[in-house]
Amino acid sequence: MKKSLFLYAFVAALGGFLFGFDTAVINGALPFFRDYFELDKVMEGWAMSSAIFGCIVGAITIGKPGDIYGRRNMLKVMAALFLISAIGTGMSTNITSFIIFRIIGGLAVGGSSVLSPMYISEIAPAKFRGRLAITFQLALVIGILIAFATDLALINTGVNNWRWMFISEAGPAILFFALLFFVRQSPRWLVKKGNYEEAKLVIEKVNQTADSNKLLQEIKGSIDSEVVEHFKYLLKKPYLRLVIIGVLIGMFNQTTGIAIVMIYSSDIFRAAGFGTESAILQTVIVGFTNLTFTIIAMAFIDRIGRKFMLLLGSVGMTIFLGLFSYVFFYDIGGFMPLIFMISFVAFFAFSQGAVVWVLFSEMFPNNIRSRGVAIGSFSHWVFYAILLFFFPVVKKSFSDNSGIGYVFAFFAVVTFVSFFFYKKFIVETKGKTLEEIEKSW
Numbered sequence: 001m002k003k004s005l006f007l008y009a010f011v012a013a014l015g016g017f018l019f020g021f022d023t024a025v026i027n028g029a030l031p032f033f034r035d036y037f038e039l040d041k042v043m044e045g046w047a048m049s050s051a052i053f054g055c056i057v058g059a060i061t062i063g064k065p066g067d068i069y070g071r072r073n074m075l076k077v078m079a080a081l082f083l084i085s086a087i088g089t090g091m092s093t094n095i096t097s098f099i100i101f102r103i104i105g106g107l108a109v110g111g112s113s114v115l116s117p118m119y120i121s122e123i124a125p126a127k128f129r130g131r132l133a134i135t136f137q138l139a140l141v142i143g144i145l146i147a148f149a150t151d152l153a154l155i156n157t158g159v160n161n162w163r164w165m166f167i168s169e170a171g172p173a174i175l176f177f178a179l180l181f182f183v184r185q186s187p188r189w190l191v192k193k194g195n196y197e198e199a200k201l202v203i204e205k206v207n208q209t210a211d212s213n214k215l216l217q218e219i220k221g222s223i224d225s226e227v228v229e230h231f232k233y234l235l236k237k238p239y240l241r242l243v244i245i246g247v248l249i250g251m252f253n254q255t256t257g258i259a260i261v262m263i264y265s266s267d268i269f270r271a272a273g274f275g276t277e278s279a280i281l282q283t284v285i286v287g288f289t290n291l292t293f294t295i296i297a298m299a300f301i302d303r304i305g306r307k308f309m310l311l312l313g314s315v316g317m318t319i320f321l322g323l324f325s326y327v328f329f330y331d332i333g334g335f336m337p338l339i340f341m342i343s344f345v346a347f348f349a350f351s352q353g354a355v356v357w358v359l360f361s362e363m364f365p366n367n368i369r370s371r372g373v374a375i376g377s378f379s380h381w382v383f384y385a386i387l388l389f390f391f392p393v394v395k396k397s398f399s400d401n402s403g404i405g406y407v408f409a410f411f412a413v414v415t416f417v418s419f420f421f422y423k424k425f426i427v428e429t430k431g432k433t434l435e436e437i438e439k440s441w
Contacts, residue, residue, distance in 0.1 A: 005206040008123050008183045009132045013139035014176040015075055015116035016357075018082045019109045020143025021172065023051065024287075025165050026102075027266050028151025028280050032162035037095045041396050045389045048263065050099040052385035054106020055113070059381050062111040063374035067192070070185045071119040071370075074111065079177035081108035083170055090167035113357070113377045118369060121361035122186040125207045126433045130301035133358040134294065141294045141349065143172075144262060145287035152280050188366055188434070191219045218435045219366065234375070239368055243375055245425050246360065250379025252418040253356045256317055257411035258348050259384045260391050261286065261341060267392075269337065271328075271401050282338050286345055290353065293346045297354035305430040306355045307422065313351020314419035320344040321412035328405035356380075362429045365438040 026048060034044055058078075066074050085105030092098035117136045124132040154164050187206075190199035196216060203212045234243050261268075265286055269279035301309065324340040326332070364372030395403040427440045 002206060002208060005123065005125075005128070005132070008206060009120050009135050011176075011179045011183050012071075012075065012116045012119045013135040014172065014179065015078060015112035016136040016139035017143035017146075018079075018169065018172055018176060019112050019116075020140035020145075021147045021169055022082065022085070022105050022109050022143075024144040024147035024262055025151060025169060026051075027263055027283060028148065028155065029162040029165045030266065032159075033098070036159075036162065037098070039095065041392050043095065045392050047095065047099060047102070048392070049385050049389040051102040051106035051109065052381055052388055054103035054108075055110035055381040056106075056378060056385060058107035058110025058112075059114055059377035060110075060374055062114050063371040066115055066118070066370045066374075067189070070189050071115045071122070072180060072183060072185050075115050075119070076177060076180050078108045078111045078115065079173055079180065081105065081111075082173035082176070086167055086169035086173055090163040090165075110377065110381055113380070114370070114373045117357040117361040118373050119186050121358075121434065122188040122369075123202070123206050125209070126431055126436075127302065129362070130306070130358055130430060131298050133361055134298045134301060134354050136357055137354050138291075138294050138298060141287070141290040141353070145284070145291050148280070148284045148287045152284055155280065187216075188219055188369075191216070192366075196220070215433070218433070221435075234368055234371060239365070239372075242364060242368075243372060246363065246372055246376035247379040248421060248425075249356060249359060250376050250381075251383050252414070252421060253352050253380055254383035254387060255411060255414040255418075256348055256352060257321060257387070257408060258345075258353070259387055260407065260411075261345065262290075263388060264391060265341070268341075268404060271395075271404060285338070286341060289342045289345045290349045293349035294354055297350045300350075301354060301358065302430055305428045306359060307426050307428045309351045309355050310422040310426060311419060313347045313355075314415055314422060316347030317344055317351070318412050318416040318419070320347065321408050321415060325405040325408035325412060328401040328403075328408070331401060359426070359429070362434065362437055363427075366434065 030044075030048070033047070037043075037047070039047060062074060081104055085101050085108060088101030089098060089105065092101060117133055120133050120136060121129060150168050151165050154161050154168070157164055184202045184205070185198070187199040187202040190196075190202065199219070200212050200216050203215055207215075234240065265283045266279045269282050274282065297309065320340050320343040324337065324344060327337050327340060360373045360376045361369075391407060394407055397403055398406075427437075429437050429440070432440065
């Protein structure tokens with residue numbers, strides 16, 4: 001694998017790192033800024049989910065600017081938004097400014113969730129694309145883990161500990177912005193803009209084994225400027241089917257409950273009887289599990305394929321989500337909640353966690369890729385926001401912990417249904433060029 005290809009994938013994957021860090025750092029900060037702002041459960045829900053509304057807007061609106069200005073240039077804008085959000089959230093003196101800056105961060109997360117995996121997919125050779133596209137997810141889970149570890153490290157720094165937790169994101173945001181000046185535009189975007197010579201140079205730079213002239217002609221042949229320029233074609237054959245599948249992938253990804261686990265795990269462990277510091281420590285263990293099984297998935301995705309991993313994960317997650325709900329119905333203490341949560345996260349990381357962003361970046365044809373990925377990501381963030389907002393409300397609606405049990409029982413049922421969806425509608429994409437994949441759906 002060429003150094004330049006690795007560099008390009010690494011830099012784009014930093015968008016995933018910031019995605020993970022931004023969405024997870026609030027986990028450990030929650031009890032402290034909740035006390036500082038004296039939040040009730042409804043306002044807590046708004047504070048926790050506000051960034052996600054930014055994610056929704058960022059995801060659904062980034063497709064067009066990404067087509068006009070290029071994936072790389074718009075990632076620079078996302079890096080700047082991450083920086084503004086980190087400093088602004090940490091410096092907030094009232095809940096209104098806190099929510100505004102969290103929404104700005106959400107715009108960056110939503111935009112990066114579309115642009116980063118798409119950029120990696122468009123520069124990667126077919127034989128490495130699965131592994132390289134997973135670098136986005138790998139960076140994301142590393143970001144989550146570093147956020148958890150940062151929360152733990154800063155917990156005893158005084159009454160402003162939650163401020164430093166948020167401000168700590170500024171460093172990687174600056175690094176991301178700076179490194180984006182050292183990578184080139186996506187060759188497929190360059191072809192859309194008619195910059196064929198530059199596209200050929202980028203192909204040769206990142207894929208020395210490819211016949212650059214042949215690949216360039218395949219890319220050119222797959223692009224229809226009429227379709228690229230008009231949204232209406234997304235609602236017509238053959239693209240409508242892919243759009244619907246993308247929306248459902250986003251929905252099933254979130255109804256595993258992974259967002260609740262990653263954002264509310266500290267509160268869930270506290271509900272299971274653990275102290276605050278112990279709960280955060282166990283959240284770090286969950287983060288390490290996520291990282292470990294994402295790395296394992298990276299080794300297998302181009303061998304056993306995306307579809308098999310999704311099917312295996314659906315079965316494993318259904319079992320452990322069901323067991324996790326059982327724990328809260330019958331108030332089973334000890335370390336059983338941790339064991340079941342770790343097992344669920346392991347199956348998620350190996351399957352949907354690793355595969356979904358790869359699928360989004362691969363499944364849509366060149367003509368509609370940026371808009372298709374944007375719609376799939378939009379679906380992901382809509383369901384993320386809904387679940388994140390309603391979880392504390394549902395939990396508080398019950399005097400005991402059975403509310404948590406009902407939520408995770410629901411996740412188990414929907415994840416079971418997802419098995420049959422993936423079995424019927426997902427096409428295997430391993431080892432195929434993006435242009436070959438277009439012909440498979």
